[in-house]
Amino acid sequence: MDQSLQDRARPAERVSFQDLILRLHAFWSRQGCVILQPYDMEVGAGTFHPATTLRSLGSKPWRAAYVQPSRRPTDGRYGENPNRLQHYYQYQVIMKPSPPDAQALLLDSYRAIGLDPLLHDFRFVEDDWESPTLGAWGLGWEVWCDGMEVGQFTYFQQVGGIATVLPSFEMTYGLERLAMYVQGVENVYDLDFNGHGVRYGDIFLRAEKEYSAYNFEFADTEMLSRHFADAERECGALLQEKLALPAYDQCIKASHLFNLLDARGVISVTERAAYIGRVRALAKGCCEAWLAGEA
């Protein structure tokens, strides 16, 4: 590795991982966002949090920001890849309706964590976002800083198969990657977590190894299939009772179980589409039930 290159990439100020989160909280709190805590379930992305999926529907204004631990079983690399994790953190912002200055706000948030747009090359690069399992799509961009994706910006057009009445602005930051850039670190496990000597790897390396083994080798696929069917049934039963939120928990469960089954490689291409369709049907039912309860 060319040492001089690394030195140049390192900015003067070193923001720790947790400080990064605190600065984003402070920034989005000033924009009138409710600062929420992570949803207490296994999800693949911050979008699954009911604060985004459900509250992006209907005509009540809403602004929230939160960190969401996200699990992507297929991305596990047993702790051996410096850029890939099966468990990582997303920072998620949702504003409904999308404010006219959404892009400017976003750029201010980068200033708040030490990335000066006069010193860096910020770009909005076309990226159409779609979540087949949530029946959701939107248009927007990947946000690039010096050639690196530092976030995803989406104007929601549809969620749960339902057109959004007030299109939301959703911003998702991949916190590890952003922190690596801000800190000038090339291996995620070397991230300075707290500014007092604790590194990201001290906390998460073992988890990455163990969960990679679980996700790829030891997860009991028969049990997972059974649990998927259970969650699906429970979701349907709860929707009969118009209990949108508990039903949506079961939808989230089913989605994660599908991801685990996928990581174990037991889902064929044709089955895959069928599973996604089943989860989407649940999400659609939950979104409709949520809207009905809001009216």
Add this chain to the structure above:
Amino acid sequence: MPELLLELFSEEIPARMQARAADDLVRLVGEALAPLSPSDVRSFFGPRRIALVASVAAGVAATRGSERGPRRTAPEQALAGFLRKHGASQADLREEGDFWVLEKVSPGIDAAALIARELPGILRRFPWPKSMRWGGTSAFTWVRPLRRILCILDGATVPFDLRDGADDGHGLASSNITEGHRFLAPEPFAVGSAAEWQVGLRERRVIADAGERRAIIDAGLRDLAGRHALTVVEDAGLLDEVAGLVEWPVVLLGRIDVAYMDLPAEVMQVSMRVNQRYFALRDAAGNAAPYFAFVANIAAIDAGKAIVAGNERVLRARFADARHFWDLDRKQTLDSRVPALDKVIFHAKLGSQGDRVRRLERLAGVIAPMVGADPAVAQRAAWLAKADLVTGMVGEFPELQGVMGRYYALHDGEDAGVADAIRDHYAPKGPADEVPTAPVSVAVALADKIDLLSGFFAIDEKPTGSGDPFALRRAALGIIRIVRERRLRLKLAKVVADHQFRSGWREVEEEVGDFVLARLEVQLRSEGARHDVLAAVLRFADGERYDITLLLARTDAVADLLGTEDGKNLLAAYKRAANILRIEEKKDGPHDGAVNPAFLNAPAEITLTEALDSVEANVARLLADEDFTAAMETLASLRPKLDAFFEHVTVNDPRPDIRRNRLRLLSRVRDAMHLAADFSKIEG
């Protein structure tokens, strides 16, 4: 003439949509403002704006005219309909003879009023490939949120807005205000003319003209490369794309860590060009240089040091990823990966990739001898052709399929011909892609495409007018190009029939053959071939159906023949013969019996018969030898005899035996001609 400036300022427009949008704007505004005869129309496009400048007339003058209506005696409904059609009332009519006449007055309109009236509709219906809603409840959509509309006519704002009934149109209204560079000059500013707009933007770090940005980038790349004794690898497509991603292009140079320079060139290219839109560079000796060039959208306050460092870091991470897969993949041989293909579904009705590989292996072995390849080598290549699909690198970068297989095969010590065939069996991937030349590669490439076509036809997944999800047209064109460029003799129907039988599929050789021929016909016509010649040959020659090379040779020979004076006259004589036969056969039924020498009496018919005796035999022999040119020349030798026949002999002789015999003679002429092609399809 007054100058119109229209600028639509929005959040970032996808690069691939900008040029088309500018064209659409020119077209739609041109149509809507046609009464103002717009001229000197120029358009601009970039990441945040599309714009148009035009000279227009100051207004449309009022016009007067009259139109004759129904008779005064016509029913009332006729008059009512006439008035409704013209939006007129009884008072606008006068009587003229038996008719009502309408005095039409089209009021004049000034340019600003016409523009203000037309533009909201154009914007509401603008043909973006994909539009979106944003913010409040307005139904007005744009490619990304539209933020400003600048519209001035000779410096004055043309006032209009996007309100539509209860819809607030996002509160958007025209003004004379725009914005410069997002970071370098964020303050809005007013403009009074197109020139002021362009200069004002330039002062605020925006180059409005895409062509100028492209030129700046092109010159900047050359200059920067030159200063480091490097040359830029030409890439016009990338240049266009990058020009659409920036408003203020600044070309910068980054270094590549030499530790990564031993990665396969294609791997580096995917990371650099596809993922990052970087330009590759070469050193003085023409080798890949450890540098990359890229275009930033800002002149940064540190002269780009942080931006260069950031981009170098991104590329390092991408290369580190690639290196990881490169090292890991080479620990396992391709051969040992083949069983894993049984777990990869190719298509629900056509089995796994493993099934496909077993079919390809068998088929490549069948094709190999036809293309001069060693069957064992071709089979080995087919066996390994898909193994890289289960490697880490191809999982990460699917566009490297085949390319990685070749590298891994070489690493495993496979035969170089096998390795090349693994890479090249997907070729040609498009009209610009080269066809494989090595026999083993040709065998596997043909096997790949023939299996694809036969398989999907067998399960009735044929292309439709709107969709070709399995790229079967491309496969057919691939077969055509390989056969043509390598001048191969491929009995397509026979190969497909054999393959379908061994694969347990239904009979598809006719459908597949016809599909390929239809593509061939389209291809030849686009190259300028005569459609009647194609019709005369492609659908006709039974003995060589679907042997593309033979069909082409015959097509050329027929076209050549028709290009000569003899050929044209021969055709005329043939047509005359065929016409007479058509008319007479309608009356009598076919005249296809043998010519009776006893009834021949005119010298011209005797000469013709003798000529036919030798021509028929010779043409048949020459065709069997595939010497089409000589066959056509032989046919052409009939011409003087035929001419003499028509000049001196009356076909419809009053003696029935003589008449029948002469018609049979003409029938022989027709049959002789049809040995070569179905000349009835030839026009003229």
